[in-house]
Amino acid sequence: MTAPQRVNKLKAAMQGIQAGDAPQEVAEVLRLPAATKYPVTPSRVGKRQISGYFTSDAAKQLHLLAVERDATIQALLEESLNDLFRKFGKSAIV
DSSP states (O other), X not given: OOOOHXXXXXXXXXXXXXXXXXXXXXXXXXXXXXXXXXXXXXXXXXXXXXXXXXXXXXXHHHHHHHHHHTOOHHHHHHHHHHHHXXXXXXXXXX
């Protein structure tokens, strides 16, 4: 049984055949797409995500609290972290 044509092209490319020496098909294998940079929402520039795993009840309670207070979960978590930081003598988040 022989290897499919695309495997042979890739194998030839991996064995160091120069693009000028190789047939056009191998040169196509060597060409990689340009790296794409995902757009970043302006509100997330300079920030990092912090996450954790909690029970369904805790998640539900957090969502309900957000609705009751007409606030976002982000705002509630920031308030909670500020309280925690103050408790341990650290400065609050802006």
